[in-house]
Amino acid sequence: MSSPPAPPPSGTVADVLAQAPPAEHSPTLIDDVRADIDEGLARALHGWDRPGPTLRITKRRAEVTERCPAQLLADADGVELSAPIVLGHLLDAAMSVLSMSVAAPYTSSWFHELARTVSVGDDEIARFLNRLDGPAESDLRNRTETRAAGLKSVLGDITALPSVAQDSIAVPFDTADVVLTGRIDLSIAAERRALVEVKSGKMHRSLYAELDHYALIDGLRNRRPADLVIGITLDPEPIVHSFPIDAAMVQRAAARVVRAAERLRAVDEAVLGQRWPPTSPGGHCSWCPLADRCPDISDVDRAAAEDRTWADAAEDGEELEPW
Numbered sequence: 001m002s003s004p005p006a007p008p009p010s011g012t013v014a015d016v017l018a019q020a021p022p023a024e025h026s027p028t029l030i031d032d033v034r035a036d037i038d039e040g041l042a043r044a045l046h047g048w049d050r051p052g053p054t055l056r057i058t059k060r061r062a063e064v065t066e067r068c069p070a071q072l073l074a075d076a077d078g079v080e081l082s083a084p085i086v087l088g089h090l091l092d093a094a095m096s097v098l099s100m101s102v103a104a105p106y107t108s109s110w111f112h113e114l115a116r117t118v119s120v121g122d123d124e125i126a127r128f129l130n131r132l133d134g135p136a137e138s139d140l141r142n143r144t145e146t147r148a149a150g151l152k153s154v155l156g157d158i159t160a161l162p163s164v165a166q167d168s169i170a171v172p173f174d175t176a177d178v179v180l181t182g183r184i185d186l187s188i189a190a191e192r193r194a195l196v197e198v199k200s201g202k203m204h205r206s207l208y209a210e211l212d213h214y215a216l217i218d219g220l221r222n223r224r225p226a227d228l229v230i231g232i233t234l235d236p237e238p239i240v241h242s243f244p245i246d247a248a249m250v251q252r253a254a255a256r257v258v259r260a261a262e263r264l265r266a267v268d269e270a271v272l273g274q275r276w277p278p279t280s281p282g283g284h285c286s287w288c289p290l291a292d293r294c295p296d297i298s299d300v301d302r303a304a305a306e307d308r309t310w311a312d313a314a315e316d317g318e319e320l321e322p323w
């Protein structure tokens with residue numbers, strides 16, 4: 001599905017919230033969408049001899065299965081920490097700090113303070129950061145300093161607004177034994193309710209799908225949609241992209257959830273049958289962790305994957321989230 005056209009970026013998040021009109025939703029929108037998902041999941045999962053407990057459809061699984069179902073195998077291999085992933089964690093921490101204090105104490109070294117914050121709760125990140133040295137450390141430090149300062153500049157003063165950083169949501173669908181999950185960087189419950197996601201790279205089509213997913217799961221949790229979703233991209237400069245939540249956004253995400261269930265089943269059945277799962281080759285093959293073993297990748301994309309660096313992915317605004 002093509003991405004909706006982006007509206008012109010505007011102001012700070014505080015400005016956007018102050019100016020946004022209230023969203024007008026049909027009172028039955030969420031109930032209707034829930035019924036559509038129930039029906040779609042029943043169809044997609046009928047007759048599947050499922051392994052394990054409740055099927056979790058995370059934001060990430062919805063996104064990966066949409067791009068290329070076989071990429072789920074990479075997740076099964078485990079996520080190897082990398083500088084882009086750690087940068088994402090550092091910026092998530094920056095978002096938490098800035099939502100509580102606009103006069104953040106980290107003006108001298110964001111990197112030092114954020115690294116300390118994220119290391120406290122995550123030994124793996126702590127070890128990764130301790131091992132970093134030389135140009136790699138300096139690169140991550142510079143990226144963190146510029147992007148955290150950029151994030152501060154485009155948030156504006158939102159400290160007086162009620163908000164939840166790293167807002168984890170889980171919405172059960174009991175009949176299908178499925179749960180939809182996601183974690184929103186920042187949920188703001190002001191006069192206008194907004195769901196905010198920050199990205200260290202450029203605007204990318206995957207961000208539209210993430211924002212749709214958040215609109216859906218938050219709407220299901222609260223039994224009514226929020227007013228708007230906001231994506232903040234920090235490269236090459238900080239920009240706020242805001243979108244009023246409408247029925248089409250929520251319905252798109254619901255349809256994606258049902259497709260994800262179908263594709264998760266297809267991957268599971270392929271693996272059990274010792275077949276390579278269904279694929280959807282494309283430009284994303286050039287940064288796929290399975291590029292060296294996938295039978296469906298083109299020679300061109302395989303060669304591109306071998307040459308690709310972290311900086312390329314970051315510059316292209318591609319995935320900087322964990323696999």
Ligand code: SF4
Pocket residue numbers: 068069070071279280281282284285288289290291294295296297
């Ligand atoms: S290399 Fe391409 S087709 Fe193969 S699993 Fe990765 S993204 Fe899919």
